[in-house]
Amino acid sequence: MNPPIRVLIVDDSALMRQLLTAVLSEDPQIHVVDTAADPLIAREKIKKHNPDVITLDVEMPRMNGLEFLSRLMALRPTPVVMISSLTASGADAALKALDIGAVDVVGKPSGFMSDGMAALGEEIRTKVRTAAASRVGAHRVPTAVRRSGSRLIGDKVIAIGASTGGIPALTTLLTALPADMPPIVIVQHMPASFTPRFSQRLDEACGLKVSEGQDGQRLRSGEVCIAPGGRMTRVRADRQGLFLAISDEDRVNGFCPSVDVLFNSVAETCGDRAIGVILTGMGRDGAEGLLELRRRGARTLGQDAASCVVYGMPRVAAELGAVERQMSPAHIAQALVDLCSHVSVQTG
Structure with missing residues (x-):
């Protein structure tokens, strides 16, 4: 013992x-x-x-x-x-x-x-x-906001899940992205009272527009939606395009919002147009959902052990075969730009 x-x-x-x-x-x-x-x-x-x-x-x-x-x-x-x-x-x-x-x-x-x-x-x-069990010091190194240098693919959707250690990881990732990225939806495990201020802080730091997601909100290029704490968040589609479906539900995998719920909804709605990213956190929330994304033809990335505060969720996802490639948040940002720019990115 x-x-x-x-x-x-x-x-x-x-x-x-x-x-x-x-x-x-x-x-x-x-x-x-x-x-x-x-x-x-x-x-x-x-x-x-x-x-x-x-x-x-x-x-x-x-x-x-x-x-x-x-x-x-x-x-x-x-x-x-x-x-x-x-x-x-x-x-x-x-x-x-x-x-x-x-x-x-x-x-x-x-x-x-x-x-x-x-x-x-x-x-x-x-x-x-x-x-x-965490790795103190596995924190971000500031990176410059980069420009894509080519026209980004408009029909892509990026879904990101994170838990413990996710705030510095997300800050590193999002501040390194250009302002013309496809829509991004994020589940970060945190109390409901924290998500509005977290969204505001990211919006102030990023070239992208960041906000706390609202039920029925349309997904648009250049915009990032943070799932509100304590409410389940999904991506749905109608004739007008993609939108957020946010509801009051019981926890899944011990969390609300749940990364698995978000990822499964994106897999069902977007299929191979999606990109899934799983970041630092304890447990396994998001691992099965990321695997479903990969089964549907989506591209999938995970944070590597060296940069994780807690190498839990990305580890389980990798063990399931859900992750194409693991890397640091700064390198994930570069990979996302490449995947959305018709630029080949090494996987495996």
């Missing part, structure tokens, strides 16, 4: 430290080695305990969580799960934390705290286990 995952909890709320300790201690493979009320205390306890994972509150006295995270990643890279409020400002801070190097984020429950934390228990434990 593997040794327990050693966790340090950093939060200025004594109640939150107590609740997190109780929730995490329900898993025999997780051991809370200590807690700290602020980053300066945490600094000494990190030296003492050398934890495998840190849970870190965003708002704290003496030094906020983002500043502490930035220093930690520069001096002593450690897997971090951020604890953030589900407000707009909390979402913005959480997304900044993920850019800096945090592995994942947990939204603080609203209402009665102890009941909310109990309901989130399995999610928190899963994210800590995932963080312990």
Whole structure:
């Protein structure tokens, strides 16, 4: 049996430290080695305990969580799960934390705290286990927005799925694409309150127009649709073309939206006109759907192990034979341009 995952909890709320300790201690493979009320205390306890994972509150006295995270990643890279409020400002801070190097984020429950934390228990434990298995530092290298240099194919559709580590991977990929790409639909596992701000941040960074998807929205070249958190997203077709079908449904593979659901809908609707991409994340969501895309004649790409924060979803997809080629997000961007420009791209 593997040794327990050693966790340090950093939060200025004594109640939150107590609740997190109780929730995490329900898993025999997780051991809370200590807690700290602020980053300066945490600094000494990190030296003492050398934890495998840190849970870190965003708002704290003496030094906020983002500043502490930035220093930690520069001096002593450690897997971090951020604890953030589900407000707009909390979402913005959480997304900044993920850019800096945090592995994942947990939204603080609203209402009665102890009941909310109990309901989130399995999610928190899963994210800590995932963080312990992650590769800290497998983050993006900024790339210039490139121009295609030739007319892109107008009838293509690109579907992308990502989970843990997907935010920096998607940022790297999308900022390297020209503004005249075919329509792109993305499922990134994240809370519902985070997807609007995530879409806005990508829109500000990219040559492409990025927005949170809406039910009935038409797919257009030069536009990227991010599936809204907590709602299932599919691509459908009618006489006028392709559009998004977004609905309230139960989770599939533990997620809503589900990458598999998106990929299967694109396979059914678009067949060999589609390109599927599976990025970093724990588990297997999207692997079967990517295989169905390949069966229908679509081109399929996966993120490689070296660049993944968590090499889970792409690994399962590759083992199923769903992936033609694995590469870094920056190289996936180049491959997408080539596949949409009648330029041959090596597969295999």
